[in-house]
Amino acid sequence: MNQSRRNRVLQVIRDCPDEASKTFIQRKTRMGMESTIVMVNSLLEEGLICEAGVSGGSVGRRSTLLRINPAGQFFIGVRFNVEHVWAVLYDFSLKEVARTGRTVPRDTNRDSLIAIVTQCIRAMCGMLAENRDRLCGIGIAAPGINDYYRGISKRYIHIPDWVDVPLAQIIGDAFGCPVFVENSTRCLINALHLEEAGLKNVLLIQVGRGVGSAVLIDGKIFRGSTNSAGNIGHIRVTDKPIPCECGRTGCMETMCGYPALRRMILHAKGAGKLAQVSADFQDPSHDYQDLIGLAARGDPDAAACVKEIGFYVGKGAASIIPVLNPQKLVISGMLAGLPDFCRAVKDSIEAVCFPEVIESMHIDFCDYDDHISAVGAVLLVYQHFFSAQG
Ligand SMILES: [Zn+2]
Incomplete structure (x- = not known):
């Protein structure tokens, strides 16, 4: 046919x-x-x-x-990082059938993380029962640097032996279906595209452990000539000699991601401030939630921290916006619910970009559901199904 x-x-x-x-x-x-x-x-x-x-x-x-027919095909999407694995099962009408998740133990390595990803996929396959042969494929939203075209997860600095992992092949061999591997921020923008019809040109900046971005141009993920478009974590946003894990200084990631929060908490504590914020960094997200909670309650020292991060997020965004002229800028991450952060991002962008470039650009701040990148990974398979030529 x-x-x-x-x-x-x-x-x-x-x-x-x-x-x-x-x-x-x-x-x-x-x-x-x-x-x-x-x-x-x-x-x-x-x-x-x-x-x-x-x-x-x-x-x-x-x-x-x-x-x-909703039961015509099924799709599994998985997202993982060093802390957690999330998986979803969707049917052919793009309705969620099931979801699951697992916590990743500390000091995990390549093989143990792949084993947890596999467990989650197996749990989703179990939900398919007699429809198991209708599994169309599996999409994986992976952190770090990934080669979508070869299905290889190339590097994830938080797991030292995570180098050139042929994830599509490993998971494909285990489950006997096509597997697609894509960066999790790109998967997130894919999911946003599904949720909001009419989204064509979008810049998404995700601020969390690190900083990532993804670009939608004319409704399609823009991957760039070597598949590395959107790696903005290491663009320089300050001349301050603050070292980054990459070996350089003043990178967006070191000024906006977990390293920035950690540095600010330690600095403030050294000055006798932020006494309510724990700083054992056994569970960094816990310490940062303390800071965010304090900022939300109007504590001026905590607010100063999130404003500073907002300033650098805006500065990084402002260096890309004039190139893309997006209809929408989405800033996602755990700070996105804080008015002080949002205001600082906007002020920083307005200080740099000409009004004509940003006057029609809508800015959305949102801390998305953890599963959403897994939904975007489902769409990788779904889109491939509909674009297959024969
Ligand atoms: Zn860097």
Whole structure:
């Protein structure tokens, strides 16, 4: 069967606001009615679409209506980092069927982390029961540097032996289906694209342990010529000689990510401030939550910390915005709920960018659900399914 025509028919049925009739499909695809009927029958036989009643009205011929069969295909998405693994199972109508998660023990290594990822995928496969053979593929939202085209997770500095991991092959061999590996920030922007129709040009900056970004251009993830577009963590945002893990100084990551929070907490404590914030750094996110909670309650010393981070996030964003002229800038991460942080980001951008460049740009601040990058990973598989040519 002609794969691209088949996909075109599926897309028309998927995108139809109501159930689609054969006449509607024929009109949209510009295929002959004979071919349309053959294609529709074949898709019904494959179980990818199903009948959804007949068209109403007393005038004219009544015709069978069609829609995507939710059980036609299933997709698994996984996101992981050094602390946690999240997994979701979605059906063919892009509805969530199940989700799960596991905590990653301290001092994990490459093999133990892959084992936890595998456990989560196995749990999702278990939910498929008799539909196991309808698993279309697995998408993986990976941290660090990844080669989407080869399915290799190249480097994740928090796990020393995580170097050139052929993740697509390892997981593909274990589960017998196609596997796609993509950077988790890009997966996040993919998920946002699904949630908000009409999003075309978006810059997403994720501020957390590190700093990452992803770009959507004309509705598609922009990967760049060597697949490294969006690696903004190590652009220089200050001349201050503050060392970064990469060996250089003044990087965005060292001024905005966990290293910045850690440095600020220690500095403030040295000056007798932020007494309420724990600083054992056994569980860094716990210490940072203390700081964020304090800032949210209006503590001026905590507020000063988040404002400083906001300043550098804005400074980094402002160096990219004029190149892209995005319709939307999304700043995500655990600081995104703090008004002081948001104001500082905006002020910093406005101080650098010409008003004409940013006047129509909407800025969203959001601390997204941890599973959302796993949903974006589902979409990697889903998009591949619909774009497959034969
Ligand atoms: Zn750096």
